[in-house]
Amino acid sequence: MDALPRLEISPxxxxxxxxxxxxxxxxxxxxxxxxxxxxHRLQRxxxxxxxxxxxxxxxxxxxxxxxxxxxxxxxxRRYLETKVVAVGGAALDEAALGPxxxxxxxxxxxxxxxxxEEGEQPLLPVLHDMAGIGTTDVTPxxxxxxxxxxxxxxxSQAVCDSGWEARVARALDESPRVRAWxxxxxxxxxxxxxxxGEQHAYxxxxxxxxxxxxxxxxxxxxxxxxxVKGLEREQDRAKQVGMxxxxxxxxxxxxxxxxxxxxxxxxHDLGRxx
Numbered sequence: 459m460d461a462l463p464r465l466e467i468s469p470x471x472x473x474x475x476x477x478x479x480x481x482x483x484x485x486x487x488x489x490x491x492x493x494x495x496x497x498h499r500l501q502r503x504x505x506x507x508x509x510x511x512x513x514x515x516x517x518x519x520x521x522x523x524x525x526x527x528x529x530x531x532x533x534x535r536r537y538l539e540t541k542v543v544a545v546g547g548a549a550l551d552e553a554a555l556g557p558x559x560x561x562x563x564x565x566x567x568x569x570x571x572x573x574x575e576e577g578e579q580p581l582l583p584v585l586h587d588m589a590g591i592g593t594t595d596v597t598p599x600x601x602x603x604x605x606x607x608x609x610x611x612x613x614s615q616a617v618c619d620s621g622w623e624a625r626v627a628r629a630l631d632e633s634p635r636v637r638a639w640x641x642x643x644x645x646x647x648x649x650x651x652x653x654x655g656e657q658h659a660y661x662x663x664x665x666x667x668x669x670x671x672x673x674x675x676x677x678x679x680x681x682x683x684x685x686v687k688g689l690e691r692e693q694d695r696a697k698q699v700g701m702x703x704x705x706x707x708x709x710x711x712x713x714x715x716x717x718x719x720x721x722x723x724x725x726h727d728l729g730r731x732x
Contacts, residue, residue, distance in 0.1 A: 459533070459536055459537065459540065459541070461569075461702060462537065462541055462565060462566075462569055462699065463541070463565075463695035463698050463699065464541045464542070464543055464695070465541060465542045465543070465558065465561060465562065465565070465692065465695070466543050466544075466545055466692065467542065467543065467544045467545065467548045467549075467550065467552050467553060467558055468544075468545050468546050468548055469546045469547060469548050470546065471557060471558075471692075472552065472555055472557060472558075491549075491551075491552070494551075495549060495551045498551065498554050499551070500538070500550060500551050500553070500554075502554075503551070503553055503554040503559070504531065504534050504535050504538060505531065506554075506559075507534050507553075507559060507562055507563055507566075508527060508530045508531040508533075508534045509527065510563055511530050511534070511563055511566055511567050511570070512526050512527045512530045514563075514567055515530075515567065515570065530566075530570070533566060533570070534562070534566060537562065537565075537566060538550070538553060538562075542558075542562070556654075557654050560654045560655040561653065561654050561692065561696065563655075564652040564653070564654070564655065564696070564699075565696065565699045568651075568652065568699050568700060568703050569699060569702070569703070571706065580710050581703070581706055581707045581710055582707055582710060582711050583704070583707045583708050583711055591714070592645060592646055592647055594611075594612040594613060594640050594645065595612070596613070596644060596645060599644055601617050601643075603617050603618065603619065604617075604618050604624065605617055605618065606618050606623075606624045606627040606628065606641075608627065608631060608639075609631040610630065610631050610636055610637070610638050610639055611631075611638065611639055611640050611641070612638065612640060613640055613641070616640075616641035616643075617641055617643040617644075618641070619663075620686070622686050622688065622722075622724075622725050623641070623663060623686050625725040626663075626664065626684070626686055626722065626725050626728055627639075627641065627664075629725065629728050629729075630664070630666060630728070633728075633729075633732055634669065635668055635669055635732040636666055636667070636668060636669060636732065637667045637668060637669040637670075638666075638667045639664060639665065639666040639667065640664070640665050641663065641664060642661060642662055642663060642664060642665055645665075647661070647662070647665065648660060648661050649661075649662065649697070649700050649701050649704050650700060650704075651696055651697050651699065651700025651701070652696065652700065653692075653693050653696040653697075654696075658693075658697075660697040660700060660701065662683045662684065662685045662701065662719075663684055663685050663686050664682075664683070664684040664685075664686075665681065665682070665683060665684075666681065666682040666683075666684060666732075667680075667681050667682075668680045668681070668682065668732065680715065680716045680717070680718065681714070681715055681716070681717045681718075682717070682718055682719075682720055682731065682732075683701065683705070683717065683718070683719045683720070684719075684720050684721075684722060684728075684731070685697075685701075685719070685720070685721045685722065686722045686725070687721055687722065687723060688723065690723075698719070698721065701719045702719060705717050705718060705719050
C-alpha cells in the first residue's frame with residue numbers, strides 16, 4: 459500500500475456545483491451534489507469498488523470470490539483512508555464518480571499480486587512472440603530536438619526533452635556507480651498501464667545499468683528505469699502503478715537481472731537513487 463501513489467479528488471476534474479438560469483446576483487439556481495452524497499454513502503462506494511475488483515480477479519470462480527472479497531474490501535477501505543485526498547473543497551464521497559472510481563479500481567487491480575504461497579500463478583511478463591529482447595542497437599535517426607553527447611551510452615547522443623533531462627544525462631556519464639545507460643528514445647521500450655479505464659503505453663526517460671554486476675549477458679546486476687518529472691498529474695501516478703507491476707513481473711521472471719523504478723523530481727535526486 460505504501461508504494462501506491464495518492465489520488466486527488468479535485469473540482470478541477472469534475473466541478474462540485476453548477477449555476478443554471480439567469481445571470482446575476484440572486485438569480486438562477488445553484489445545483490450541488492448534496493442529494494447525491496445523501497443517497498450514495500462512501501461505504502457503499504467502497505463495497506461496490508471491492509466487488510468490481512474481486513469479480514475481475516476471480517471471474518467465474520465463486521469460491522475464490524467469496525474468499526478474496528473481504529481481503530479486497532480491506533484494501534479498498536485502507537486506500538481511501540490513506541491515499542485518496544480531497545482538495546479544493548471537494549468531498550471524499552466523490553470517489554463514486556466515474557473518473558475517480560475507474561482509476562481506483564485500475565490502480566488496486568494492477569497492484570494486487572497473486573498469492574504464490576497458495577499455489578496461484580505468479581506474475582510474469584508477457585513476451586512479444588514476434589520480437590526478441592530489446593536492444594540499443596538501433597538504426598541511426600534524425601531529430602530536431604536538443605541532444606547531449608554521451609560517454610557511457612551505446613548511443614553517441616541522448617535526445618533530451620528538457621534541460622533537466624540533459625543534466626541527468628551528464629550526471630549519469632560522470633557517476634562511478636553507472637556502468638552504462640541510454641536515453642529511452644525510439645528504442646521501443648514501453649510500459650502498458652491503465653488510466654481511467656483505458657489502456658495506454660508509457661515511455662520512461664532513462665535505462666541505467668549500475669556498475670558491479672556481471673554484465674547483461676549473465677542476467678546479473680541491477681538496472682534502473684528512471685523518470686524525470688517536475689509537475690505530477692494523475693496520469694503520471696497511473697504510469698507509476700503500471701511501472702511497478704512491470705518491475706515485479708520481470709524481477710520474478712529473473713532472466714533480465716534485478717530492476718527497480720525511480721522517479722526524479724529534480725536532477726539533484728539522482729545521487730540518492732544511484
